[in-house]
Amino acid sequence: MDHRFARRLAAMLGVLALVVGACNTGGGGGAADKEVTVVGTWGGSEQESFLAMVKPWEDRTGNKVKYTGSRGLGTYLTTAVQSGTLPDLAGLPGPGEMSEFAKGGSLKPLDDVLDIATYKAETSPAFVTLGTVDGKVVGVFIKSALKGLIWYNPKNFTGTAPATWDAVMGTDPGSADSLWCVGLESGADSGWPGTDWVEDFVLRQSGPDVYDNWVAGKLTWSAPEIKSAYEAFGDVLDASFGGAATVNSTNFGAAGNPLFTDPPGCLFHHQASFITDFFKEQGGAADGDFDFFPMPDINPQYAGAFTGAGDLFGLFSDKAAAKDLLKYLVTAEAQQIWVSRGGALSGNTKVTSYPDDVSKRSAEILGTAKIFRFDGGDLMPNAMKAAFFRSMVDFAENQGNLDSILAGLDEVQKTAYAQ
Amino acid sequence: MEDRLITAAIVLLGVPAALVGYILVTERLIQALPERRQGRLRPWFWIAPALAFLIVFLIYPTINTLVLSFQDKFSRNFVGLDNYIWFFGDPGTLEALRNSVLWVVFMTGGVVGLGLLVAILVDRVRYEPVAKTAIFVPLAISFVAAAIIWQFMYQYRPPGTPQIGTVNSVLGLVGLGPVDWIRERSFLVDNFALIFIGVWMWTGFAMVILSAGLKGISTELLEAARVDGANEWQVFRGIILPLLMPTIFVVGTTIVITALKSFDIIYTLTNGAFGTDVIARKMFAEMFTTQHFGRASAVAIVLLLAIIPFMAVNIRRFREQEALR
Numbered sequence: 001m002d003h004r005f006a007r008r009l010a011a012m013l014g015v016l017a018l019v020v021g022a023c024n025t026g027g028g029g030g031a032a033d034k035e036v037t038v039v040g041t042w043g044g045s046e047q048e049s050f051l052a053m054v055k056p057w058e059d060r061t062g063n064k065v066k067y068t069g070s071r072g073l074g075t076y077l078t079t080a081v082q083s084g085t086l087p088d089l090a091g092l093p094g095p096g097e098m099s100e101f102a103k104g105g106s107l108k109p110l111d112d113v114l115d116i117a118t119y120k121a122e123t124s125p126a127f128v129t130l131g132t133v134d135g136k137v138v139g140v141f142i143k144s145a146l147k148g149l150i151w152y153n154p155k156n157f158t159g160t161a162p163a164t165w166d167a168v169m170g171t172d173p174g175s176a177d178s179l180w181c182v183g184l185e186s187g188a189d190s191g192w193p194g195t196d197w198v199e200d201f202v203l204r205q206s207g208p209d210v211y212d213n214w215v216a217g218k219l220t221w222s223a224p225e226i227k228s229a230y231e232a233f234g235d236v237l238d239a240s241f242g243g244a245a246t247v248n249s250t251n252f253g254a255a256g257n258p259l260f261t262d263p264p265g266c267l268f269h270h271q272a273s274f275i276t277d278f279f280k281e282q283g284g285a286a287d288g289d290f291d292f293f294p295m296p297d298i299n300p301q302y303a304g305a306f307t308g309a310g311d312l313f314g315l316f317s318d319k320a321a322a323k324d325l326l327k328y329l330v331t332a333e334a335q336q337i338w339v340s341r342g343g344a345l346s347g348n349t350k351v352t353s354y355p356d357d358v359s360k361r362s363a364e365i366l367g368t369a370k371i372f373r374f375d376g377g378d379l380m381p382n383a384m385k386a387a388f389f390r391s392m393v394d395f396a397e398n399q400g401n402l403d404s405i406l407a408g409l410d411e412v413q414k415t416a417y418a419q
Numbered sequence: 420m421e422d423r424l425i426t427a428a429i430v431l432l433g434v435p436a437a438l439v440g441y442i443l444v445t446e447r448l449i450q451a452l453p454e455r456r457q458g459r460l461r462p463w464f465w466i467a468p469a470l471a472f473l474i475v476f477l478i479y480p481t482i483n484t485l486v487l488s489f490q491d492k493f494s495r496n497f498v499g500l501d502n503y504i505w506f507f508g509d510p511g512t513l514e515a516l517r518n519s520v521l522w523v524v525f526m527t528g529g530v531v532g533l534g535l536l537v538a539i540l541v542d543r544v545r546y547e548p549v550a551k552t553a554i555f556v557p558l559a560i561s562f563v564a565a566a567i568i569w570q571f572m573y574q575y576r577p578p579g580t581p582q583i584g585t586v587n588s589v590l591g592l593v594g595l596g597p598v599d600w601i602r603e604r605s606f607l608v609d610n611f612a613l614i615f616i617g618v619w620m621w622t623g624f625a626m627v628i629l630s631a632g633l634k635g636i637s638t639e640l641l642e643a644a645r646v647d648g649a650n651e652w653q654v655f656r657g658i659i660l661p662l663l664m665p666t667i668f669v670v671g672t673t674i675v676i677t678a679l680k681s682f683d684i685i686y687t688l689t690n691g692a693f694g695t696d697v698i699a700r701k702m703f704a705e706m707f708t709t710q711h712f713g714r715a716s717a718v719a720i721v722l723l724l725a726i727i728p729f730m731a732v733n734i735r736r737f738r739e740q741e742a743l744r
Contacts, residue, residue, distance in 0.1 A: 242577030245599040249575040383709035
């Protein structure tokens, strides 16, 4: 090789590197401090609502939120934590991961970010507890949802809300094809709507202690309490629109659509409070076309028990703008924006102005529930949760396999909880 | 953000600069040596950076994966063959193994067969470029997007309600169906429905390569055969196919490896439920869902071992052809 040429080439490359480096440090320094990267699971209308929620903060501070929606949030964060290239703020897939990340140190404690006393006073105690790891608040709720609501179309179901579960199951579908509409499809997370059913049954049939033990991996899946919950869901499936193939191939968002068809496909649909958004956007329903009654108690000993969920959020950076955004997100002012846009309840008790009767009543139930439990699947370790989701799909496909499905879950349970 | 840009700039410019510097320095060193030694040493110095990259990015991870596959969930203790015993004893993985074999056989067969058919047919028409483009386009679509497209095609609605999926509404016109294509276990319908998506995507690839191979066959040879009275089938069997064999082989190997690695379509459409799991998805699930590093590594090693024979045969054939030249 011609030495002079090679040396010149090397020198040129070196100079180029310096120039590019200098440009970047010189030009972009300020912008990065003003940009807060946020990763969450929301897409579509949920994403719009979140962006609307942060807009006033952006306008006030001049900072910018860069939001990325990812359905595979768990996978994304696991990889991000391992590689250290974290977003500033991120949704947490569930309290299980939250506790993992907090103990690993990548998730920052919020004690010096939030005014903890005010936060605790304004937030439902159940939510504060759920966001706490080792005595420190690390996760806050951007919004929440109440589960275990039974939706109907007032045109088709005109009776009063049944007081017992047997009465619900004994309702005459009338002009509707079937009693229930169930849809379990949700891409890689298929099955989760079924887990809500099972959780509601476990909590209402066997109470919070059994529920907690089961979620914590201390009660096996083949235990009679859990099996009985699956069987109760099996009865629902037997009375569902289109049978097993429809249940597994229908997306959860479209599952309630047959409530609004003529003739109706079903009378009832069981889903959390967020579903109203889907009714309006996918089912062609308007306000007034749908109403709900809470899923009734089953065992009177555990009256007033409800499950719910929420979108936990955590801080992964020390950036001042990110801390400020998080502080803003828990305020009633911020949460009111999403609540007013519909499809969400607030975790902040100061938010009282709900846009419609449905969300107003859900919020009341959330505030007054005697027994409240967080979505069980979300509290389980990743592997257990995934197996739980899958078990619903397998169970809906062939209920006769229940025993082997539960035995399979027991196998997963043996290793999933190991630390 | 700037930090990353700087890092990127350093990598993009710094690495070549460092390499050039490395060559200059080593060349100095070599020239200090006696003339006789120089010739023997120089190639090693020149190849060293490439070897280093190979070791860091390929050989080390492979060996590490092998080691991890003999360790427990958290890679703390050695557990012997436990992960492999799990692999060959778990009904889920065995089903995944069976499906991967289905993918290899039917995707490869479908892609090569259809690709060959299309290549030969379009060779005879005037609108060849248009036809080829249309068939090649699916390859440019990402796997996930293709899966979503076919999710719409395969949509299922309960009997008696309007079918919004293309396949089921066409079937409905002739009074058949509906079939829940990607969830129907009987006759492995769901597996074949998924494999078909792979075939749809990759046929264009096989077609382009085979078509190029076809153009390489001298027309004089074909004309001579026709003059001698061979019919089209005899021309195909006796001349085109043997001459195209090396190309078919290369395409086939590529598709076999693609089929073994197939993940996105299954992950997007069924996530392995309804008996459609495959090895690559199983590996992903063990890695990211279960976070069992030992099992995930064991699956990766099995996948690697399954691919090696195809690579070996391919390399041997390549060498034979080189030798012929």
